[in-house]
Amino acid sequence: MDYIGKSVIRQEAWDKVSGKAKYTADDSSPGILHAKLVVSPYAHARIKSIKTEKASHVFGVRAVLAGERFPLTGEEIRDRPPLATERVRYHGEAVALVVADTPHLAKKAADLIEIEYEPLPVVNNPTEALKKDAPLVHEQLGTYQKEERVYPVPGTNIANQTKIRKGNMEKGWAESEVTVEEYFSFSPSDHAAMETRCSMCEIRSNGDVVITSSSQAPFMIKRLIHEYFEVDIGKVIVETPFVGGGYGGKASIQLELLAYLACKAAGGRKVKLLNSREEDILTSPVHIGLDARVRLGSTEEGEIKAAELLFLFDGGAYSDKAADLSKAAAADCTGPYDIDNVWCNSLCMYTNHPYAAPFRGFSHSELLFAIERTMDSLAEKLGMDRLLLRYKNAIKPGDTTPTQVPLNKSNVGNLPACIRRLKEIIDWDEGVAKDIGNNKIRAKGVSCIWKTSTIESDAGSGVILTFNPDGSINLMSGIIEIGTGTKTVLAQILAERMKMEISQIHVQMEVNTQSTPEHWKTVASRGTFLAGRAVLEAAEDVIRQLKNIASCVLRAKASDLTVAFGKVFLRDDPSIGIDVKDIAYGYTFPNGNAIGGQIIGRGHYNLRHLTHMNKETGAGKPGPEWSVGAQAVEVEFDKRDLTYRIIRAVSVVDIGTVLNEMAAKGQVMGAMSMGLSFGSRETFKFDEFGRVMNSQLRTYRPIRYSEHPDYVVDFVVTPQVDAAYGARGAGEHGILGMPAALGNALSIAAGVKLNELPLTPELIWRVKKKEGFSDAFI
Amino acid sequence: MTAERSLSAVLNVNDEERAVHLKPTDTLLFVLREKLGLSGAKPGCLNGDCGACTVNIDGLAMKSCLMLAVESLNKKITTIEGLKGTPIQQAFVEHFAFQCGYCTPGFIMNCHAMLNTVPDANDDTIAEWLNSNICRCTGYQEIEGAVRSIVKKNQMNRKRP
């Protein structure tokens, strides 16, 4: 049995190509009620009145919710009413909700709710938000309940601030012979998962609250419904079938709260709340925006001595996970470089924009855009090869991170090896730019990446294994199958450890918080690490139990036995043994005596030795390990009309041992695609009133088939000692350097500094025009 | 306010005659999912933008959110549930051409229509057709691999005497 590294086809593959895979909204059993939201057309306004009478009288309407104050919600700061009451703070915010017999009737009634608003001045970006005279998004900020380690500043729009103070900045600048400073800016955008979010809720007669939701965090739903609405935690049961893409957006708890309130208002009947695409883009949480300033100082030889960073994240109207995103960015603020003197202020700003959810990479593709563009500026100023500058400063075992974590051979990957490999793949020595005639230039941009996962310091995962009478095993894990194939990888880990056929492992795909052991959240590329360790522990547990029973039957010490190939046998004489199937449910002796019973294994794994970051210096260990990589993008740029194509995109990542090669490549490629789409075309377009002008997929346009470049994915393998078979996370890394590498390639090709996203031809034209580009068209 | 009106109709879906009550305003997508229990076609935008709801109507790829159910009377409707182990499904599995699987039925139905219409589709044709769907998980390269593998097989079969 050799399953590690094999491209094992995902367990649910045939269900997914035959339409049988069930997602939340696929449940259309009779009797379900349908909820419809009414959302704010303003980004910031006082609600003067809400009239619901006409809506209540529509045939088939079972409940109307509006104007009622519910407990404030929010993961870090309780600043968000599930339905706005006195005030709306972003375009698309939910204000009212109708429950009716059919979606058609719910919509009909929702259209009849009359809401009168009085518009207020808007905060339309995080830089504006920081100004002294900016309107306050939350006047009551000081009164909100909050988590202990969040640091809002009442009387301002600062929802959280994280400081990094490492080394001595004065010394750093004194040692710097060359300095560069750059400013960056990009607006919020969207996850645009193909499945819009959907939640269903039913309250049973015994008070059980049963929620089905397209979520990456069913156990968090359970916890928060309990905390917000004071339902006994054991009475909250959350089910999650397949999820049609998450990318972090479904790790926030939002629609579930509304489904619960709708259900309660409808007397506990089952209510389905399915986002329209417009609501999914506007109302549900989004991908964070950022304004940033980066200063780097280095010696003439290119040794970076000082880094000073200011991040102003556009957290939107409510802090929820944005507060945490801004902290994660601070923790890895320098990018993957060994810098002794670091000063960073990372602020999460309130604005009148849709609020932020986690997004693949958890603020890293964002901060790396700023850092890696500045690295290119520095290389240019030094007259130094761009990869060489990165190679010289690359983070290595023995260095420390911005939060002063000492790195060793296990907790950081091999960045220099990634850079060397990338250099070969992209034929770096041929030069960064080449004029290919016909007004066209080919240019290559590079970026290095790193990321740790600043997840909760006690995050954990559990696994249960049960045997079937034929010796096959059921594997239950709280991981959500959001497309990453993690559940198939868990089966590979189990098959490898048990030395059994993978076809004999049955993975339960859906999660039910009542019967599935908890997995913290399916986020942060932590699934394989946490659940993988739990699988191994559970495997040890069943092996021990199998050996114990077999030792009675075979009259041998358990320590003399081995489990493999569906048998338990004597290590020194495999001919003496017993089939697992004959003891999986206990063993019955010929005389009728029976011992044992169904074998049930359990395992769990919790993160260890993580510490909180110090409020004043940021010192602390925020994550278990740092994955690294090096990426490149090659573009073909038209000097005349300023359009371009992406020809090739390359990733060399160190994800430790590769457990399933094609699945891992798919993860990296998919993340690269998302990063290029974000970098090249995705953004919310806000008008001066803070309204999102492109809330449909025909105006908010993810990359499509014919627009994809050639992808090259390669791996450097530095096993993580404490991970299952040495595997590091792989779900996010592909995205991290893509916007930056694209920005670097285009800046080279266009001959101007492109420090905004998305990198559209219009942006390039605007920047070039400022620098005197004449649009003479010959 | 009055109750909703509906009419009785028979739809030919996946080679079965299916009796159904529908309203003229019901889209085909709605009827397939909510009235016929065929949830393979997925709602992604209800706006004709994403392609997740693609089915075949008389062999043509069709976004079922852009079609009224009444328009499909007397036509042959094929949904993903009507495809059983076709080469393109097999190719999607082998090429890891999906992850979350939500866009997959739509992609496969579009590919299925294309491969029946243009079995030896060239790269431009493939691009033109497949630009009708959005996949948010893969890099599209995997889907390209799956489709090309079938085109290649078709071309080889054709060359053989």
Added chain:
Amino acid sequence: MLSFDFDYYQPKSIEEAVQLYHALDREEKHPLYYSGGTEIITLGRLDLVYTNAVIDIKAIPECEVLGTQEGYFVTGSGLTLTAIEENNGFPLLSKAASGVADHTARNKITVGGNICGQIFYREAVLPFLLTDSKIVAAGMNGVRTEHIMSLFNKTLRLKKGELLVQLQTEKRYLNVPYRCVKKRPQWDTGYPLVTIAAIKAEEGIRVAFSGVSPFPFRSREMEKALNENGRIKERILASLQHLPKPVLDDVEGSSEYRLFVLKNTLFDILRELEEDHR
């Protein structure tokens, strides 16, 4: 999901359709002719279209004609854009049609729907504007045939209840040199910044535009300037004086950037068409 209800009619003849329209109108059903129906469904969902009766025209034989009849290439209004592309009897029309939405959507979107719809790009009209095609419209007083340039001003100015049945294009225009270029904000998908269609007719180059303004248009003044003697660049600049103002400024692009793209695109088109001529 629509919040209103409508009845669905599928008349078999022009007369039946027109009479239905007027009868339903008298009943205040706000009837709409329904061809591909994509805009009625999608804009209806957003409450931007309202009707209580749709009249599907796809069973009317005259609306499904595609081919040459007595010196004209006839395009039935109920034909889907992909049907037109595949037929390719009018290559410029095929090209213009192929830029609309996406391939699958074009299996549903019809030429009549595209021209008469609310979404203002209406790129399928450009070839007909360039070729002085004729509009065949049916109303209570029977069928009339008019020059498109007299009926199309930003939108097709049909009388209330009139049905666009066909478009007729003189055969001599089918094979003239042409260009149709759609420039988008980024790459291959999405709405246009500008779409320019052009033909090289006997008297000179004709051009029509979509995306430059919130309506498609063909400008004789611009054509006149473009067909003067002189360098292409100067002719283009002169022609721009006659652009309808203001140039569109929206989420797809600023007006200034649109002008930049317009100039480049027009330059390429003119150069190629003029080279074709030589």
